[in-house]
Amino acid sequence: MSNRIKKLLIANRGEIACRVISTCQRMGIKTVAVYSDADAKALHVEMADEAVHIGPAQATESYLKADKILNACKVTGADAVHPGYGFLSENPAFAEACEENGIIFVGPSAASMRAMALKGAAKQLMEDAGVPVVPGYHGEDQTLETLTREAERVGYPVLIKAVAGGGGKGMRKVFDAKDLPAAIEGARREGKNSFGNETLLIEKYIQKPRHIELQVFGDSEGIAVHLFERDCSLQRRHQKVVEEAPAPGMSVEMRGAMGDAAVRAAEAIGYQGAGTVEFIVDVANGLDDAPFFFMEMNTRLQVEHPVTEMITGQDLVEWQIRIAEGNPLPLSQDEIDVLTDGHAVEVRLYAEDPYNDFLPATGRVRLFDPFADPGPTGRIDAGVRAGDEVSIHYDPMIAKLIAWGEDRQQAIDALRNLVQETPVTGLKTNRDFLLAALSEQDFANGDVHTGFIEEHKDTLLKKPVPTNRDYAVASFAIVAARQARAGGDDPWAILDAFRMNLPASEQLWFDKGENDVLTVKMREDGTHLTAEIGAASFAADIVSFADNVFTYVMEGRRERLFAEVDDKHVTLVKGEATLTLARHARDGGGDDEADGPGTILAPMPGKILDVKVADGDIVEKGQPLLVMEAMKMEQTINAPRDGKVTGLGLKAGDQVTGGAVLLNIQDTE
Structure with a gap:
């Protein structure tokens, strides 16, 4: 029995909030945004029908406060919540609280989230369901002796992982037994500090892996389907940078096997809504017949969902909403299998410095238009625009740029053109790095793996030098x-x-x-x-x-x-x-520290009242040059340094515009 959603609150911010709002607008569903102090003028707030303030900039005091989200639902009459991704999207207690308050949670059940929340338990569940998992140890005995013995059994190199980890936190690669104790200690400490859980698991470390994930959906009848795979192998610091669908070079047989495994994973926990089953593929000997292993399941919509939408023609947010309303899956697996068309590639445009270990950057976006026409095969998903601030409080992603093509190379070419035609100024970004990655010959050949960036760092991370x-x-x-x-x-x-x-x-x-x-x-x-x-x-x-x-x-x-x-x-x-x-410093007045060349600009529109020097005069720092009248006040323009007056073409009575060049102070020889 379906229960139509009339007003949806998006418990998130940025581009995913804007993305959900756009689907709701098309479906005729009213939307409610929530915002922190830092987001009072954000794009998602402007796009929504209503908006509720939920606290200070810190996410722990705003977007992560379930009680504030629920209260916003009550005061606005929202009958459903879409959690987006991040924040409360995989929080089972929040999903339960929504249900207890009669609010539809657009996502899986709390039980499904809990089943996949801890990596060790999830791997055991997948083994029981016949889904291949990476050889390793995920038992309860966490003593150093046991972990050392299990690492020897698995065989080096191994990967130590916090069971509640993510995004590379609580993870250590170990190539030699002598390094294991320190790696265990570090992973435990990070797991406890970041996730409140110091339990570890051990996996065989795949030295040339590809990260391939399957988009799955399940409904209230217990039926699950997949909508093909995405390759997310290009990563930095375990964070995805380039994603594409379908995975390059994958055979029909392998796609079928991986799809069946993903559906079994979803059905094993009675999954409902959108989810992603992530696999690691060992491509040391190529992709043909390569072994693949279950890595984890994300019980939410993924950042990279647009590439799936581009090759299937489906709106996955609409699917989420329809299923949350109690409707059956919009399409059967047989109907989905004939949908795929062409190829799609997505890049994440971040405020970060690729030439300094991809450190996040902050600042005000000066030049960027998220509403620019991306052409018939392109798409821009963004949550900021010119004038917005990228702050220290949230993820530094500016936008996702996506392009479709009839084949992979056409999609890459279209995306490269879209990135080139999407300027961003005001702060450091990874734009040039993205273009370098899309232009790399090995990427064009489909030779992608999670070590790709490190392998090609000499070309990908070569900072442009102005000529x-x-x-x-x-x-x-x-x-x-x-x-x-x-x-x-x-x-x-x-x-x-x-x-x-x-x-x-x-x-x-x-x-x-x-x-x-x-x-x-x-x-x-x-x-x-x-x-x-x-x-x-x-x-x-x-x-x-x-x-x-x-x-x-x-x-x-x-x-x-x-x-x-x-x-x-x-x-x-x-x-x-x-x-x-x-x-170089161009302030014509009051800069006591400026000893460099000086181009004197009019500080604002005004009228020249007096010219105190002539072209060619030698002047000293602080000497009066011009007197201006602006906003009914007189202002004397003084020399910022010693030097020779050049380019002076003004006389008393001339009107000048703000920023106009008045004269120059040149070095004397």
């Missing part, structure tokens, strides 16, 4: 952005070092680090620009600069890239590389 040409393009972008703000190339409007009967000229400076300042000598003749960097000279013609897209002609070739220009940086997003180039 003189890049600095020239950045300089051209500065001028193009300024001209665009001024609304044309009228020299009196631009105020960019214009000189009567001569091309405008100025100098720009970039900070290369370690006290290395790069000087660019610019000459402007309308939209034709010339940049000199040392002995090198570059020329370009500006075509347009609009919506952070910079188009120009250089060396006889029309080029287009994304460019973001401000007083401190120029960020160029071009092809395979994102370059953020620091501009």
